[in-house]
Amino acid sequence: MxxxxxxxxxxxxxxxDTVPAHFVAWKAMADELNIPFTEIDNEQLKGVSRTESMRRILEMGGMTKSASEIEELTTRKNHIYVDIISKMTxxxxxxxxxxxxxxxxxxxxxxxxxxxxxxxxxxxxxxxxxxxxxxxxxxxxxxxxxxxxxxxxxxxxxxxxxxxxxxxxxxxxxxxxxxxxxxxxxxxxxxxxxxxxxxxxxxxxxxxxxxxxxxx
The missing domain is CATH 3.40.50.1000 (HAD superfamily/HAD-like)
Structure with a gap:
């Protein structure tokens, strides 16, 4: 061998398995922007960077944001995500x-x-x-x-x-x-x-x- x-x-x-945590955090951002976001959509973000993921969600809603706005959204998404994963065992x-x-x-x-x-x-x-x-x-x-x-x-x-x-x-x-x-x-x-x-x-x-x- x-x-x-x-x-x-x-x-x-x-x-x-962090997919559920990512979904909760990304959905919170999508809901805030009134963009429909499903678990299937979340699957398409696997392995994709945080910034690119946010851009893709904005595209789903036909929206554009400045670089600073995207950074602010991804930062808040990450705070939600980190709060969840820090409780993992x-x-x-x-x-x-x-x-x-x-x-x-x-x-x-x-x-x-x-x-x-x-x-x-x-x-x-x-x-x-x-x-x-x-x-x-x-x-x-x-x-x-x-x-x-x-x-x-x-x-x-x-x-x-x-x-x-x-x-x-x-x-x-x-x-x-x-x-x-x-x-x-x-x-x-x-x-x-x-x-x-x-x-x-x-x-x-x-x-x-x-x-x-x-x-x-």
């Missing part, structure tokens, strides 16, 4: 994740985080995973959001590895595209019809083991 030297994980939707870690991280560690496979979220440190602390990642690259460290590969390339670089040595786990289309653009192997976590650009797609992290790498 050929194993990677490292695995780089997205956070939202792979390690923890280890019970919010998605099924199978801890067991798989343990398996990787036991087999000397490095573990890194590659998330566009600037709130990644808050989430990791809340769920008790801060010390599980040898390298953690998040939205505070990058200039380009996914689908730009910067977050994964920086993670590999900090591990002292090449993209060919790493496997990325992603649940968003933009994240899969970022991984592929960076020449990483990518395992999509979610729906195969949505994440078809990944090298392999699994429904979730439940009961997976090292044999998964043989399928890449």
């Amino acid at each position: 050929t194993l990677p030297k490292a695995c780089i994980f997205d956070l939202d939707g792979v390690i923890v 280890p019970n919010d870690i998605l099924p199978g994740v801890v067991e798989f991280l343990d398996l990787l560690k036991d087999n000397d496979i490095a573990i890194a985080l590659g998330s566009s979220s600037k709130n990644a440190p808050v989430i990791l602390k809340a769920v008790g995973l801060s010390d599980r990642f040898e390298v953690a690259v998040d939205g505070n460290h990058i200039s380009h959001s996914k689908p730009h590969p910067e977050v994964f390339l920086l993670g590999a670089d900090q591990l002292g590895l090449s993209p060919a040595d790493c496997v990325v786990f992603e649940d968003a289309i933009s994240g899969v595209q970022a991984a592929k653009r960076g020449n990483f192997k990518c395992i999509g976590v979610g729906e195969s019809d949505i994440l078809h650009e990944a090298d392999l797609v699994i429904p979730d992290m439940k009961a997976i083991d090292l044999s998964i790498f043989n399928q890449l």
Whole structure:
């Protein structure tokens, strides 16, 4: 069995499920602007930066705002979101994740985080995973959001590895595209019809083991 030297994980939707928190926060902003906003709309914002997400919501309502107004809206959205995620616990870690991280560690496979979220440190602390990642690259460290590969390339670089040595786990289309653009192997976590650009797609992290790498 050929194993990677490292695995780089997205956070939202792979390690923890923050989609409901994002939905509550974005819907609060949309409601304020009288823009209809559904959970399906929220799905389209997965892996998208905060500012771009706000722009897309405004487009849904046929509205435009200045850069300063958008910043004010996204700041308030983030306050709502942070209030929710700061109350997360280890019970919010998605099924199978801890067991798989343990398996990787036991087999000397490095573990890194590659998330566009600037709130990644808050989430990791809340769920008790801060010390599980040898390298953690998040939205505070990058200039380009996914689908730009910067977050994964920086993670590999900090591990002292090449993209060919790493496997990325992603649940968003933009994240899969970022991984592929960076020449990483990518395992999509979610729906195969949505994440078809990944090298392999699994429904979730439940009961997976090292044999998964043989399928890449």
